[in-house]
Amino acid sequence: MQRSEGQEALRVDNLFCERGERILFQDLALVICQGEVIQVKGPNGSGKTTLLRIVCGLHDGYQGSITWCGETTREHPEDFLSSLTYLGHHVGVNKVLTPLENLRWSCGLRQETDDKDIYSALEDMGLKGFEESQCFTLSAGQQQRVSLSRLLLNQSNLWVLDEPFTTLDADGVKLLEGLLCKHIDRGGAALVTTHHNLGVPGLKVLELT
Amino acid sequence: MNLKQASIFQAFVVTLKRDLLIAYKRKNDIVNPFMFFLITSSLFPIGISPDPSRLGEIAAGVLWISALLASLLAMDNLYRADFEDGSLEQLLVSPHPLYFLVLAKNIGHWLVSGLPVVLISPLIAYMINLPQESYSVLFFTLLIGTPILSLVGSIGVALTVGLGSRGLILAMISLPMSVPVLIAGTLAIQETANGAPLAGYLAIMGAMLLGSITLAPLASALALRISVN
Numbered sequence: 001m002q003r004s005e006g007q008e009a010l011r012v013d014n015l016f017c018e019r020g021e022r023i024l025f026q027d028l029a030l031v032i033c034q035g036e037v038i039q040v041k042g043p044n045g046s047g048k049t050t051l052l053r054i055v056c057g058l059h060d061g062y063q064g065s066i067t068w069c070g071e072t073t074r075e076h077p078e079d080f081l082s083s084l085t086y087l088g089h090h091v092g093v094n095k096v097l098t099p100l101e102n103l104r105w106s107c108g109l110r111q112e113t114d115d116k117d118i119y120s121a122l123e124d125m126g127l128k129g130f131e132e133s134q135c136f137t138l139s140a141g142q143q144q145r146v147s148l149s150r151l152l153l154n155q156s157n158l159w160v161l162d163e164p165f166t167t168l169d170a171d172g173v174k175l176l177e178g179l180l181c182k183h184i185d186r187g188g189a190a191l192v193t194t195h196h197n198l199g200v201p202g203l204k205v206l207e208l209t
Numbered sequence: 210m211n212l213k214q215a216s217i218f219q220a221f222v223v224t225l226k227r228d229l230l231i232a233y234k235r236k237n238d239i240v241n242p243f244m245f246f247l248i249t250s251s252l253f254p255i256g257i258s259p260d261p262s263r264l265g266e267i268a269a270g271v272l273w274i275s276a277l278l279a280s281l282l283a284m285d286n287l288y289r290a291d292f293e294d295g296s297l298e299q300l301l302v303s304p305h306p307l308y309f310l311v312l313a314k315n316i317g318h319w320l321v322s323g324l325p326v327v328l329i330s331p332l333i334a335y336m337i338n339l340p341q342e343s344y345s346v347l348f349f350t351l352l353i354g355t356p357i358l359s360l361v362g363s364i365g366v367a368l369t370v371g372l373g374s375r376g377l378i379l380a381m382i383s384l385p386m387s388v389p390v391l392i393a394g395t396l397a398i399q400e401t402a403n404g405a406p407l408a409g410y411l412a413i414m415g416a417m418l419l420g421s422i423t424l425a426p427l428a429s430a431l432a433l434r435i436s437v438n
Contacts, residue, residue, distance in 0.1 A: 056302050057301075058302065058437055059437075060434075061438060077304075078304050081302055081303065084302060086298065086302045088295050088298050089295070090293070090294055090295025090298070091295055092295035093294060093295075094231060094291075094296055095294065096231055097231060101227065104227075105223050105227040106299045108215060108219065108220070109215060109224070109305065110215055110220075111213055111214050111215050112214075112219065113215075
């Protein structure tokens, strides 16, 4: 899965999307290369989340083309989806299950996942000791950390993160920035929406209006 | 870390396991439909007549309608929690065909809400005086019929999961699709009691089951994609 740095990974062309009567974006173009992080900025309601959901194939009310390594994601989603980790607004963590059980499922959907790996990912995310407590006993930030553990476990090429910093404390922010840096060092790509000033080298910013 | 992509079968199994685990941890998922079935069918002797011969005549219909309503009651929590906490998005961005994952969820749901109803049905049948020779027919038609109800109901739930209040609309979508199963199930019990062979009815219901296993998850998957849009 390793691809050389600088090579084009995801390409969005001529994207047009409207919500209700309002045009969210028109002629939007976006290229993410391997080893690159793009931060999507813009005021509330400017379509940041919609853009991310369109890229991931969760929203199909758009016109334009989205290609992953030369193949359109609409027609050939398998290769794209197996290289994608999407973490949305909602953390995707079931409240009655433990972090361990949640990750066994959401990562087990993608690859054979060992409990040992999950334990070590949770430890890296600062959740040692919480592996077996039900998620409703965890705070919002801790649940966010459970969700972020997927980044460690999935080892995907493309990360699409929607407001990953919102509930994190200062340590968590540093941790996630560290993960992003490691990810681009490995040649991965990321598309992130946040209002936070990202401390990541070579960051590109896409402003939505 | 050594990464090996999960096969479709493995993805199917982890999804099924997860849903069963959630049901196990939230016990009312298991108890609710079961208790509902028990309560509605025990209302008929009170409301209509405690006379065994009159009850015996309507027993087949009572049991099937109660099973249908119990399955409808249980339907709503099939995708709602996943929709609200974002797990549904994780399901949709998985690289596997959604058909198998939806099928896994439907099977898990039936094991939790349908199977207990099937297992308890002979006891309720005894209570409302279903003719004894019909017990096995009732059991087998419910065993084939309740999975159909789960699979078909799943389409309605998937369509309505994004709506705020969906109490009646779910019933409006799912019940008409469940009527053929209801007809086949009750007819099978009544006609076999009159001496007709069971095989034909089982074949019809089996065909319905196969049809819904192949088609309903496809429709549910599409409906889920529309709902998260």
